Amino acid sequence: MTTRILTASDVLSVFSYEDAIRALAGAFACLQEGAVVMPSRGIVRIGETQVLTMAAHVGHVAPFVVKLSSIAPRNKARALPLIHAAVVLLDGSTGRILAFMEGASLTALRTGxxxxxxxxxxxxxxxxxxxxxxxxxxxxxxxxxxxxxxxxxxxxxxxxxxxxxxxxxxxxxxxxxxxxxxxxxxxxxxxxxxxxxxxxxxxxxxxxxxxxxxxxxxxxxxxxxxxxxxxxxxxxxxxxxxxxxxxxxxxxxxxxxxxxxxxxxxxxxxxxxxxxxxxxxxxxxxxxxxxxxxxxxxxxAIQDAAIAALVYAKALDAGVGVDVSLTA
Missing domain, CATH: 3.40.50.720 (NAD(P)-binding Rossmann-like Domain)
Structure with a gap:
C-alpha cells in the first residue's frame, strides 16, 4: 500500500476556486444536517507560537482529515512564513494513510x-x-x-x-x-x-x-x-x-x-x-x-477536510504527486 505525497505546487496545480467554493458549500450544508464529525480544535501555546490540531470527517464516504499547523507571529522578522502546516488524509473505514499534503498552501487556498x-x-x-x-x-x-x-x-x-x-x-x-x-x-x-x-x-x-x-x-x-x-x-x-x-x-x-x-x-x-x-x-x-x-x-476543520478531499481526488485523476510506501 502506498501514500500519495502532495507538495504545495502539486496542490496548486489541481486547485480551482470554482470547485473549492462548491465543495465548501456542500460541506457546510452537511454540517447543518449533522453529517460531520468535527472535534474541538486543539491549541498548544509555546510562548507566542501556537500549535493547532484540527480534524474532521464530512459526509459518509470522504476521507478523515487531520491538519497540524503552527502560527509564529515573530516569523516575519525571521524572514519565515507565519504559518507552517501538514495535512493527513486517512481512509474513513480502514484508517489507512491515503495522503500527506503541504498544509500552509492548502490553508491559504481554503481560506480564500x-x-x-x-x-x-x-x-x-x-x-x-x-x-x-x-x-x-x-x-x-x-x-x-x-x-x-x-x-x-x-x-x-x-x-x-x-x-x-x-x-x-x-x-x-x-x-x-x-x-x-x-x-x-x-x-x-x-x-x-x-x-x-x-x-x-x-x-x-x-x-x-x-x-x-x-x-x-x-x-x-x-x-x-x-x-x-x-x-x-x-x-x-x-x-x-x-x-x-x-x-x-x-x-x-x-x-x-x-x-x-x-x-x-x-x-x-x-x-x-x-x-x-x-x-x-x-x-x-x-x-x-x-x-x-x-x-x-x-x-x-471541515474547510480543510472538504478542500483536502477535493485536492486528493483531483490529484489521483490527474496523476499528480508521488506515491511512497511508508512501511517499506
Whole structure:
C-alpha cells in the first residue's frame, strides 16, 4: 500500500476556486444536517507560537482529515512564513494513510475559497471594487476567490509595511486587468470599496479602521488576526450588520470582534448566522442593497477536510504527486 505525497505546487496545480467554493458549500450544508464529525480544535501555546490540531470527517464516504499547523507571529522578522502546516488524509473505514499534503498552501487556498463563498452569498451583485488590508499570502487567495464570484474592476491595497503593499500591487497587476491603488491608510483603502477583505496578522484589539468609515451596502470578509483578542473590524459594527460565521460555537470563543461585541452588548449569540444555514436555505443571504454584511472567519476543520478531499481526488485523476510506501 502506498501514500500519495502532495507538495504545495502539486496542490496548486489541481486547485480551482470554482470547485473549492462548491465543495465548501456542500460541506457546510452537511454540517447543518449533522453529517460531520468535527472535534474541538486543539491549541498548544509555546510562548507566542501556537500549535493547532484540527480534524474532521464530512459526509459518509470522504476521507478523515487531520491538519497540524503552527502560527509564529515573530516569523516575519525571521524572514519565515507565519504559518507552517501538514495535512493527513486517512481512509474513513480502514484508517489507512491515503495522503500527506503541504498544509500552509492548502490553508491559504481554503481560506480564500471560504471568503469566495461568503462573498457569493452576501456581497451585492453589482460590486466592482475590492479593498484588501494585508499583503501576505492570504491576500493573494482573497483576491483570487473574490474575483471568481464578482467582476472586480478596481483594487485598493493597504499594508502596515509599504514595501509589501507595493509588491502585492505589482502581483495584482500581473494577474488581472483591475486597476490597483496602494493607499496610505486602511480608511483610504475602504473609502470606495464595495467589498473589503481583512487578511492581516494583527494581534491587537484595536481595529484596522473606525466604525464611522463603514458605509451602507459594504461587505466585509474578516479572516485574519492571530488570536481571540485580535480585532480587524470595529466590534461595534456588528450591532448594525448582518454577521455571518462558520460555526457559532467557534466564533463565540475565538473571534475577537464577536467576543468584544458581546461584551459591549451590541449583539447577541442568536444574531450570529451560520453560513451553513444560508447555504441550506434556512437563513437568508443579503436582504437589501443598503445592508452591511460581515463574514467573520476563524477557520474550522471541515474547510480543510472538504478542500483536502477535493485536492486528493483531483490529484489521483490527474496523476499528480508521488506515491511512497511508508512501511517499506
Amino acid at each position: 475559497a471560504m471568503s469566495g463563498l461568503a462573498t457569493k452569498l452576501l456581497a451585492r451583485e453589482d460590486s466592482t471594487s475590492l479593498a484588501i488590508l494585508g499583503a501576505g499570502e492570504q491576500a493573494r487567495t482573497q483576491l483570487a476567490a473574490v474575483c471568481a464570484v464578482r467582476k472586480i474592476e478596481e483594487v485598493f491595497v493597504h499594508s502596515r509595511t509599504p514595501s509589501r503593499a507595493d509588491c502585492f500591487a505589482r502581483w495584482v497587476q500581473s494577474q488581472s486587468s483591475s486597476r490597483v491603488t496602494v493607499t496610505a491608510t486602511a480608511e483610504d483603502a475602504i473609502a470606495r470599496a464595495d467589498i473589503v477583505c481583512c487578511a492581516t496578522s494583527t494581534a491587537s484589539p484595536i481595529p484596522l479602521m473606525g466604525e464611522e468609515h463603514i458605509r451602507p451596502g459594504m461587505h466585509f470578509n474578516a479572516i485574519g488576526g492571530v488570536d481571540e483578542v485580535a480585532c480587524e473590524l470595529p466590534p461595534g459594527a456588528l450591532g448594525r450588520s448582518y454577521t455571518v460565521v462558520e460555526q457559532r460555537e467557534a466564533a463565540l470563543t475565538e473571534a475577537g470582534e464577536v467576543i468584544e461585541a458581546l461584551r459591549l452588548g451590541v449583539t447577541t449569540p442568536e444574531q450570529l448566522v451560520e453560513i451553513g444555514d444560508i447555504v441550506s436555505g434556512r437563513a437568508r443571504a443579503r436582504s437589501c442593497a443598503e445592508q452591511i454584511t460581515i463574514f467573520k472567519s476563524v477557520g474550522v
